[in-house]
Amino acid sequence: MNMSPRDAGKPFNLLGKSQDELRDFMQALGEPAYRGGQIYHALYAERRFDVAAMTNLPAALRERLARESEIELPRVRRRYESSDGAVRYVLELGATENAGTRPLGKPATVETVFMPEENRQTICVSTQAGCAVDCHFCLTATLGLIRNLTAGEIVGQVLVALTDQRASLKPQTNVVLMGQGEPLLNYDAVMTALQILLDPNGVAVTPKHTTLSTSGIVPGIERLAFEKVRPKLAISLNASSNEQRDAIMPINRKYPIEKLLDACARYPLRPWEHLTFEYVLLGGFNDAPEDAARLVKLVANLRAKVNLIPWNPGDLPYEKPNPARIEEFRRVLNEKNIPAFVRYSRGQDVMAACGQLAVLEAARDTAAPSLSQISLS
Numbered sequence: 001m002n003m004s005p006r007d008a009g010k011p012f013n014l015l016g017k018s019q020d021e022l023r024d025f026m027q028a029l030g031e032p033a034y035r036g037g038q039i040y041h042a043l044y045a046e047r048r049f050d051v052a053a054m055t056n057l058p059a060a061l062r063e064r065l066a067r068e069s070e071i072e073l074p075r076v077r078r079r080y081e082s083s084d085g086a087v088r089y090v091l092e093l094g095a096t097e098n099a100g101t102r103p104l105g106k107p108a109t110v111e112t113v114f115m116p117e118e119n120r121q122t123i124c125v126s127t128q129a130g131c132a133v134d135c136h137f138c139l140t141a142t143l144g145l146i147r148n149l150t151a152g153e154i155v156g157q158v159l160v161a162l163t164d165q166r167a168s169l170k171p172q173t174n175v176v177l178m179g180q181g182e183p184l185l186n187y188d189a190v191m192t193a194l195q196i197l198l199d200p201n202g203v204a205v206t207p208k209h210t211t212l213s214t215s216g217i218v219p220g221i222e223r224l225a226f227e228k229v230r231p232k233l234a235i236s237l238n239a240s241s242n243e244q245r246d247a248i249m250p251i252n253r254k255y256p257i258e259k260l261l262d263a264c265a266r267y268p269l270r271p272w273e274h275l276t277f278e279y280v281l282l283g284g285f286n287d288a289p290e291d292a293a294r295l296v297k298l299v300a301n302l303r304a305k306v307n308l309i310p311w312n313p314g315d316l317p318y319e320k321p322n323p324a325r326i327e328e329f330r331r332v333l334n335e336k337n338i339p340a341f342v343r344y345s346r347g348q349d350v351m352a353a354c355g356q357l358a359v360l361e362a363a364r365d366t367a368a369p370s371l372s373q374i375s376l377s
Contacts, residue, residue: 011070014043014051016152018195029068031061039065044155044202047163049073074156076164077109087114089161093129093153105147110180112157114165120172120209121165125157127190128181133215135236136248137280137311137318140180148186154193158203175205177231178213184220191227198229207231213278215251216260225267234276234307235264239286240294248282257298264302274339275304281326282311283319292332305339 012025022036035057042054051057051065074091081087089112096105108129115122130143158175175197177183183190190212196202198210210231214220224230237257239245245252264275277299281287299306308330310321326342333340 011068013072013152014039014065014069015071015073016150016155016193016196018192019199019201025069029064035061041201043071044159044196044199045204047159049159049163072152072156074110074112074153074160076160079164085116087161087165088112089114089157089164091157091160093149096147096150096153108146108149110149110153110157112161112179114161116165116168116170118170120170120174122174122176123158123161124176124179125154126179126181127154127177127183127186131181132185133182133249133251135215135238135251137238137282137316139316143180145181148189149181151189151192151196154189155196155203158197158205172209173205174209174211175231176211176213178211178234182215182217183212184214184217184224187220187223194231195229198231208272211276215249216255217251218255218259218263221260221263221267232273232276233267234278235260236278236280237295237298238278238280238282240291240298244286244291248285261298261302264304269303273303275302277304277306278309279306280309280311281321281329283321283325285318287321287325287329289328289332292329296333296336296338299338300336305341306333307341307343309343 014022014025017025017040019037019040022039023033024036026035026039027033038056039051039054042048042056048054049071051062051069051071054062054065057065072094074093076089077092078090079087080090091110091112093108093110095107110126110129112126113124115124126149128148129146131138131140132145134141157179158173162169162173177190194210194212197205198207207230211234212224212231213234213236215236221233224233236249237245237260238248239252239257242252242256242258245257267275269275277295279286279295295306308326310326311318312320330340330342
């Protein structure tokens, strides 16, 4: 990687860079490598988003960094507060570039959701703008894939939410990669972001409190299995047969249930860990007791739990499941010793719930000024 910001044609963005990358950057500027570690600590542990505030650096270096680098956080375009306390952020992202001058991606808009609870907060982040997987029950799929996010844009979502909510933060933070996009189709950027988020000297979220959700990208699951630092894994299954899954998740034609479950069976779980299977209940489609019985057979030999997610309303041709059928589905699983839990999504009144994240207003007015500006200094 060429670390010279002037050669890159724009200031060097410090956000999303590992400690090693920041050390290399300092050496490229003729500074001691350890200064990169100081920047890393100030940026991620202390959450200082202005180099002038990085008082662990000499004044002359801060002045130089102000000229030759930047900290490009996602910009808050809109902020919606739900009646249940969840906050949906609509974030603007600039164009991305490589080490040269060739643009890699146009400006984009993504969404992040902050969900406060009694003793913790959960932040749901996006890994792509839009999504190419095309799950037919998910509004995000209507956007198509706009572009991948950079590691800085992924980490930045967490930092924006934590900073905006800093006055009311609880001791524990959960991060779920369940927003827009398929994380395993943006593998390298996602893993770079996770290394920063899960670093005790970085953002310091723990692996036990971080979950990556995939639609079933088998090569990505196989690759993730060998990572030394990794989140928990959740599989968006949503069906009890290939015929059923083909109808709502086209990715199943490439990675059918048999291949997916084989990858899950070979996945090395840590002693404290379960695989999570997410199952969106679509009324009259996949919520019958017979579906539950087939699901039991699929996951019976895995150390797994099932999260049942009643479908959240959107402009799509599906129905919410009947509460009695939800309970019957859960009962069938539990009676066969499959841990199953009903997860009602937060933020439905501001379109922040699972499957609802689609920036519909972006097409209407992409040049609109921010309705909410957050001070991050």
